Amino acid sequence: MKAQKKEWYYMDEENGQQVGPMTLDELDAARRAGTIEEYSYVINTQIMRQQGPHARGIPYSTILRLNVDFIPTVEAFHSTRAGKLTTVFSGPNNCGKTLLPKQLFLLVGQGGYLIACNRFSHVDVLNTRKVEEHEHRCYYDNFIQNYYMSKANTEDNQLKLEQVITTLKDQQREKLFKVCKDLLGNEFSLKRTDRRIRSAPSMWIWTERICGTGAAERGSF
Secondary structure, X not given: OOXXXXXXXXXEOOOOEEEEEEOHHHHHHHHHOOOOOOOOEEEEHHHHHHHOOXXXXXXXXXXXXXXXXXXXXXXXXXHHHOOOOOOOOOOOOOOOOOXXXXXXXXXXXXXXXXXXXXXXXXXXXXXXXXXXXXXXXXXXXXXXXXXXXXXXXXXXXXXXHHHHHHHOOHHHHHHHHHHHHHHHOEEEEEEEOOOOOOOOOOEEEEEXXXXXXXXXXXXXO
C-alpha cells in the first residue's frame, strides 16, 4: 500500500493552534479518539496553497476518500511521462481514465492544467477578451475547491471552448478549422456581427457551412 503523506492538520480548539502534520490515517485515529468531531475543520497542504496558511479548511466529514491504489503510483507515473508529448489512457467506463489526470493535476499544482472532457459546448456569438497572465491559477483554485467539496464526479472544463477559439492567433485558428473540416466534413468560419460598429470589433458569430448537396449555413450576420 502506498505510504501516506503527512499533510493534514486540525485545529486544537483549546489553544487555537494547528496540530500536525499527520497522515490521513492519523487524522482518522484522532476522530475515533474523540479529539476531533465530524464537523471539525481540517486542512491539508494543497488547500493551504490555495487559500493560504490561515485558511479555515474543510469539515472532516467532507474529506474525499479514494479506495484506489494506483500501480504505479501517481508520482512514479508522472516522473516516467514528464516531458513526453502524448500519453493515451484506454479502458472501459468508470475505470479511472479521468481520475488519474485529476490526481496528476493535484500533484503538479498551478504549473499544470487539466483539460477535462466537455461533452457538449454551445457556441454561437464569441466575444474576445484579454487573457490575464495568471488566469490559470484561478482554474487550479476552482478545481481544488470542487475536488474537496463536491460529492459528484464532474468533468467540467474551466477553459471554455469560446475562450479557446478567441485566444488563438489567426494562423492557429485556421489550422483548427482545417482539422475540424477533415474530421467532420464541415467548414467553420468566424464573421463579425456588425461591420458598421468599429467600437465593437470583437463581436463575432461562429458559422458552420455543411458541405455537399443541400449546403446550409447556420447563424445570422
